[in-house]
Amino acid sequence: MKLAINQDRLNSEIEELAAISDADPPAVTRVVFTPTDLKARAWMQARCEAAGLALRQDAIGNTFARWIGSESAAPVVGTGSHIDAIPNAGKYDGVVGVLGGLEAIRALQKAGFRPRHPIELLVFTSEEPTRFGIGCLGSRLLAGTLSADAAKKLADNDGASIEDVRRKAGMTGHLEEVKLPNGYYKAFVELHIEQGPLLEREQKPLGVVERIAAPASLRVLIEGAGGHAGGVLMPDRRDALCAAAEVILAIEQAARTTGAIDTVATVGICDVFPGAVNSFPATVRLSVDIRDTTLERRDSVMKTIDAVCHTVSVKRQVSIHSELLNADAPADCAPAIVATLTQICARHGFSFLPMTSRAYHDSLFISRIAPVAMLFIPCRKGYSHRPDEYSSPEDIARGALVLAETLATLAA
Numbered sequence: 001m002k003l004a005i006n007q008d009r010l011n012s013e014i015e016e017l018a019a020i021s022d023a024d025p026p027a028v029t030r031v032v033f034t035p036t037d038l039k040a041r042a043w044m045q046a047r048c049e050a051a052g053l054a055l056r057q058d059a060i061g062n063t064f065a066r067w068i069g070s071e072s073a074a075p076v077v078g079t080g081s082h083i084d085a086i087p088n089a090g091k092y093d094g095v096v097g098v099l100g101g102l103e104a105i106r107a108l109q110k111a112g113f114r115p116r117h118p119i120e121l122l123v124f125t126s127e128e129p130t131r132f133g134i135g136c137l138g139s140r141l142l143a144g145t146l147s148a149d150a151a152k153k154l155a156d157n158d159g160a161s162i163e164d165v166r167r168k169a170g171m172t173g174h175l176e177e178v179k180l181p182n183g184y185y186k187a188f189v190e191l192h193i194e195q196g197p198l199l200e201r202e203q204k205p206l207g208v209v210e211r212i213a214a215p216a217s218l219r220v221l222i223e224g225a226g227g228h229a230g231g232v233l234m235p236d237r238r239d240a241l242c243a244a245a246e247v248i249l250a251i252e253q254a255a256r257t258t259g260a261i262d263t264v265a266t267v268g269i270c271d272v273f274p275g276a277v278n279s280f281p282a283t284v285r286l287s288v289d290i291r292d293t294t295l296e297r298r299d300s301v302m303k304t305i306d307a308v309c310h311t312v313s314v315k316r317q318v319s320i321h322s323e324l325l326n327a328d329a330p331a332d333c334a335p336a337i338v339a340t341l342t343q344i345c346a347r348h349g350f351s352f353l354p355m356t357s358r359a360y361h362d363s364l365f366i367s368r369i370a371p372v373a374m375l376f377i378p379c380r381k382g383y384s385h386r387p388d389e390y391s392s393p394e395d396i397a398r399g400a401l402v403l404a405e406t407l408a409t410l411a412a
């Protein structure tokens, strides 16, 4: 079978999708269930229909586009990623896996391949946590790692419940029905940009992911007592921001001292109230993100953070409340799919890097119900989640080609 990826079509579709955005180009903003996201979904569905794929959308808006196999009841060979984008993002995160997956299917169709197992392209809902505070909403529900009841308690930053938001966006049905049955997948493979600098640095065109790191996130609320910046003297203050500063530095220190380069911890949001120049802060809200390749180390950092919160609250007489948003286990990619990917790379003479994915992806959650693997392509300087994110058309097409042959091998 001679496969040809239509690089020009793939690249122009990436540009076309990038134009459906709430930010000025080259930035892309596409937050889940906004009118722009719905427009992008409709555009994507039209592309899938044009390729003869059968569409299904579940209650949270995960979209399945199926190429029916000769054994229609056989377990599915899946691929896919997401098309939602954080504010002021780039064109390639997620999109490469969705449009690259579609192009892989079209290349197989054109080459006359006939799958035995169904091959299904999956566009996940809300991989990004922008709107509901939790990433990989769609894949968590598909895997059952987030229950329908827990999902229903989620609300967006304006207080709108997920049930209202999704119904207004036209997603009907019950969240209880989103979870996929056991044995649904034979295999799932996600193509994605690396979002880090290693492939470029090592001059490797492809990365074969063997492990996905374990993410956790917390919201920390620090409540002291605010007051007049002139009237209240230092001994009488319970300054929430000064307490937060101690907590933030201790979080950095906790990650730096595990002895492993794989431990990372980030305070990405620090909201200060009331936020006035002549008032010392009464309340601070922090968002904390902790990741590691082993669960034990990740959890030990979280324990340290708990202890620090306690110490700082006693010392500064502020209340510190931390709320766990998620704490997920790492995942090993399926050795058999990893072997298929590496054999295909070797057959073409494409050099590749075996890697750990430090960003998490929908595949982390699909790994709870299916054998998964991921294929990375380089992105310039490792930039991602910013407007100058870039992967070359050649690298994208190479990824789509390896993906296509992998899907064919798995679905034969």
Ligand SMILES: [Zn+2]
Residues within 6 Å of the ligand: 082, 093, 094, 127, 192, 361
């Ligand atoms: Zn992504």
